Amino acid sequence: MTITPPALSVFETLESEVRSYCRGWPAVFDRAQGARLTDEDGHSYLDFFAGAGSLNYGHNNPVLKRALIDYIERDGITHGLDMATTAKRAFLETFQNVILRPRDLPYKVMFPGPTGTNAVESALKLARKVKGRESVVSFTNAFHGMSLGSLAVTGNAFKRAGAGIPLVHGTPMPFDNYFDGTVPDFLWFERLLEDQGSGLNKPAAVIVETVQGEGGINVARPEWLRALKELCERQDMLLIVDDIQMGCGRTGGFFSFEEAGIVPDIVTLSKSISGYGLPMSLCLFKPELDIWEPGEHNGTFRGNNPAFVTAAAALQAYWADGQMEKQTLARGEQIEQTLLAVCAEEPTASFRGRGLVWGMEFEDPARASAVCARAFELGLLLETSGPQSEVVKLLPPLTITPEELDEGLRTLARSVRETA
């Protein structure tokens, strides 16, 4: 397949230089269905990025699409601020019945605005309000968002520099396996907390991703997460799990922390929660933390009702039983087998992952970009992650078929070979 660079003129002349994905994927996309996108010239692309985890059920999933069009056709409320609506009620009841109750999770639900960073900002605000302390601990290579509160707990130096002000009130700690197992977990963190002379401002909360997506597909072990939860309890800190990219089934269970058997104090969800790629996010927390005053946090688009409709439909379609989780784990194994084989042939590469999120790291960061570029030429959308963009990130829709997955993995293998 040959890709002719499309006419990008208005993007180049009018859109800001800040644009980025469109640079690596120089096509003008037009339509999409399931795991495939089509550009305006009719070229088809298999999607191993899934909207950075926002399209777990594929592009324009027909079940959700039907519900969405029906809702729009009948003039259901579109923009609802935080008014009570029938769509919001249906979502809340479904979320309670399908997700919270079966998992025995006691959370209250907050609609903090439609994007992940809104959810993180609200989580941080609440934790600080509850504990009366301003400091929050995050982890090396964490990514939590681009507004100032979220950016202060994000690791990437390039993105942090964009703040234009010193980012303070956050302290990084080593993520799981940061020293390849040579240092006991939490040695440094716990010592700082216990030593009254350490100079660490006592944190209100710890914010963590169970798998760091932007940070390079760094997978925390369940025992590490459990030890973190225990540390938080011992030290009177709240545990916030940012499940924006890894939640909604990406790692198997609906929440990525289920496998570890922990119940975080606060959880953020976004990306795939609406199921259809529509902006929506949630902040969940234990009822005793719900000390918000009415309106203390607000936002114009926190009632994006079409998203509530597709979200409820997605929960009913995919989470009423355990099928989705099983399928995700099976697909994950399919990826693992292929990566084993690919890395066996390519000694400068290694891989890791969980569920349907996998990373393939190259010793030479430029190689990861080369692999993605070659994959794009071959019709596969792949992105890098990690502090030096040294990791090729596999994030296909959960609903991908084994055949599509196989096709994409073969293209990946070929891209690795052809960039050697």
Next chain:
Amino acid sequence: MTITPPALSVFETLESEVRSYCRGWPAVFDRAQGARLTDEDGHSYLDFFAGAGSLNYGHNNPVLKRALIDYIERDGITHGLDMATTAKRAFLETFQNVILRPRDLPYKVMFPGPTGTNAVESALKLARKVKGRESVVSFTNAFHGMSLGSLAVTGNAFKRAGAGIPLVHGTPMPFDNYFDGTVPDFLWFERLLEDQGSGLNKPAAVIVETVQGEGGINVARPEWLRALKELCERQDMLLIVDDIQMGCGRTGGFFSFEEAGIVPDIVTLSKSISGYGLPMSLCLFKPELDIWEPGEHNGTFRGNNPAFVTAAAALQAYWADGQMEKQTLARGEQIEQTLLAVCAEEPTASFRGRGLVWGMEFEDPARASAVCARAFELGLLLETSGPQSEVVKLLPPLTITPEELDEGLRTLARSVRETA
């Protein structure tokens, strides 16, 4: 009409205490069209709030609805990150042709994420990056959003307290008419800037709303805005106009600053830019400020393509000629006449406004809430604003008919009378 309190149970038991509008409007809304909403019991409400300015073209506007359904039906890209898409190109071209070129505005366009606070955060980041200074001046009673960057330039003490950290790097200055004309404009601000001993950290930028919506419908005079622009030029500060609530025609022209004849350095748009109430926002800036590195600011939902579709449709339908502006000013006059009469009868009330945004202030703040509560009983959605919620805010859709407007104004007048 009698309103029976609806069954709100799941909202009360599951949703966080932070919910607010649903408390003043205890109904479960189901459908909406134009200026009217219907609750699940079939009661109809006339909407003088318009999604806090997000529904300038009314609920579920049929022209936009058609375009939206067509797009969804044909599986147009829904979630596009910042990839080039045909929908995005159509929006950019329309925005350029219908809005920017006719007004001779040179702006580059950035998609900073789908909500207003994303746009404000990106504007503040850019201004700080360009000028290499961290301080920003905002105005008394400003409202710019709830994430930490935006909240630091927001005036409301209750919302600021929610931050849980000291909000710094922002300094408030008096908005137009803060001292009822007794003090020359910018006396304090300019003196601080010119006095090397003043203690004011030199600001990178000034952020301003031309009409403060949340702050109590405080209207800046065109000459004040012009003087502010000149002050910014003299003192090497960027001028950011936050046009999230007042842009998209709310005050007459597409941008609220057109009347003053100024060209801000940076402009934020959101709320009604998608036209249909879908989350979308823009940050516009002069090309010489476009020093962003690719990906230096990003966000999952900054490519909400269905919003691009309705946005382009709205621009074509309403802004290809000057009709909308004329109509808005005419409707505004209709409001003004009524408020003149209402305030003549009610000596503790005064009013102010511009275009289709008006405020009626009561000496007793409780009265404003009482008026809104009575209006709700009578089937009219009205909200308060101002630091003590002392202002009844009139924000009907721009597409409201004269008859609907008259009906709502009569209900308002009755509510004022009946709460005397």
Next chain:
Amino acid sequence: MTITPPALSVFETLESEVRSYCRGWPAVFDRAQGARLTDEDGHSYLDFFAGAGSLNYGHNNPVLKRALIDYIERDGITHGLDMATTAKRAFLETFQNVILRPRDLPYKVMFPGPTGTNAVESALKLARKVKGRESVVSFTNAFHGMSLGSLAVTGNAFKRAGAGIPLVHGTPMPFDNYFDGTVPDFLWFERLLEDQGSGLNKPAAVIVETVQGEGGINVARPEWLRALKELCERQDMLLIVDDIQMGCGRTGGFFSFEEAGIVPDIVTLSKSISGYGLPMSLCLFKPELDIWEPGEHNGTFRGNNPAFVTAAAALQAYWADGQMEKQTLARGEQIEQTLLAVCAEEPTASFRGRGLVWGMEFEDPARASAVCARAFELGLLLETSGPQSEVVKLLPPLTITPEELDEGLRTLARSVRETA
């Protein structure tokens, strides 16, 4: 008199570029007595600067010198940390009997370290601790010191820039007469405090100088100070008077705020408190504010016992009766008469002052420096102050004789004439 530039070599080669007074006064001083210094070449200088207010009783005052030498001879404790010593007890008892009791001032006394900035840092810490708020209001052209806490409430942009970090948690308000009487006192400040939407972080305290020495000899009227005290009470803010330069009799009474009849919540003293130019400072506060834990603030040199000895001797010698205050006011009148005459001849100059602190402002800032330079040639030490160094500052020892004062004033008048 002709001054030959002295051999400054080791100062120029070894001492940092940060040195400053030695640049304007290129002599190597050797001895001093009363109002006169002598350089190593035997040239004599009349001192109208008095160690920036640290030598109110003149250089090497014989009464204090005797007490100091006696104390050193008998091996009295020199360095005492915050141990109880006989010298400290003598000072505390004298301070209580001679200063606090006759003025009915209820203060507790803290030794925060030996310099003014230590006292200011401790005052700010205590105010924040008592009120549980981090923000402090200072005034335009304030000077409170060079460590980070004090610098954040200091106005001078050049000195602030030296911090290397953004200085936050402080907000400047207009000092008395900042707008030449055209704006009511505290119009802006009080409005910000009362408006819940103003964006001002509620301050823990207000810190003020009654006469701004470094800021350009700006004199606050007693009624302004009283109104400020009342505002602080109404708004639950502590009033800190920084009396480091203006206290110890500089304006007439021992404390500069006595004339206004107010009792600040916290007072800082330093400079002339030891009387002999030895490092010493005090932080005074109302007993109900004394919520310090033992050792919560400390410092190696807060027990500089030789300074306690000279301090007690100075209080006994000069403050046991009202003579010093009367004399200071009389000398001040002598200055005022001369400045009246000088300014009558020089229309680009104006003057202001109180007690024995006076400023002569020139329209052309360079002129003020020229006057000081010429005065130095003529054997008179004079310094400039103000944000542009536009004010010649007169700060002679309080113990200066009328003849010396007259001599200096004649030299000043000549310097003004000869730089015209």
Next chain:
Amino acid sequence: MTITPPALSVFETLESEVRSYCRGWPAVFDRAQGARLTDEDGHSYLDFFAGAGSLNYGHNNPVLKRALIDYIERDGITHGLDMATTAKRAFLETFQNVILRPRDLPYKVMFPGPTGTNAVESALKLARKVKGRESVVSFTNAFHGMSLGSLAVTGNAFKRAGAGIPLVHGTPMPFDNYFDGTVPDFLWFERLLEDQGSGLNKPAAVIVETVQGEGGINVARPEWLRALKELCERQDMLLIVDDIQMGCGRTGGFFSFEEAGIVPDIVTLSKSISGYGLPMSLCLFKPELDIWEPGEHNGTFRGNNPAFVTAAAALQAYWADGQMEKQTLARGEQIEQTLLAVCAEEPTASFRGRGLVWGMEFEDPARASAVCARAFELGLLLETSGPQSEVVKLLPPLTITPEELDEGLRTLARSVRETA
């Protein structure tokens, strides 16, 4: 010996609750000579605290006393701001000839104010100004002072809480041996610096004590200091050695970092630099860092000329040859032998130290206080240090005789035994 509690009334009624040493040593001290103090009742105390390291040459050292009295008698300049004086020149020349030149140290000398915290504040300002970054790395259990800049890099949680504002711009790293040698030096620090995703704000500088006095007599190994210096060079950070307590010969050499063979970029000195316990401090830095503008940092008492006189006398008397260093190391060995014996008998105690600074740590922190209390009853001044006051600190004057040292060590041993 029996100590009757002295009449402390004025200290209790008038002095702030913040006082601390006077609580542990309830005597009113009157005179002192060498290693001995005498209280007003004639009781004599042997001093193993030496003004927290400010009295390395003993109390009221006769050589310095002679120079001081001569200077005062002849009316030498007392208070000199930063004017050139003969006393300052003599000090600068002596410092250059006796200290800097023989050690081949290229430093410029700054007089930042008379106390240690002034020196630290100036060092941090300069480092930030030179590097254009705001962040500074300090170490666990560091102590650098009580003004806000210094406090932000100090570890003690109790003292930090006194700030009343969040202390930011500083990040703690593990001091040498923080994990008992189980973790490679700088593993965590270097990894954070090299990982672009770590979230660490790139530091302008690292500030370190070679032996942490307040932190519990934690001794950094020379190889750790060398590795730190190399890390700073590799990572473009300035190395600041805070030698306020450990400099002036406390560890043997004049500077405590000499043994490690490193040349820090910036050095702070205070405490014993004047030799006589008079307030004085220095900030030393490499000439290429001297980018200060004249007056950018200032302070009233940075020209404490009597301190210059005693400082020059001390350097000439004790540092013209290597005798002092040899003697200190010999005395240190005397302490080490005793502590070995004491700890052999007391299994819950351990010890460490260098030169003439030693610490004896007890498993039960209360024991350390009990030892000091018993020692006081027996006429020996001893203080605790460490985050839980668990370390008895030995800090005798360097000029102590072997007999006095032996006497004090025997009292210590007895106090340990009697508190078992």
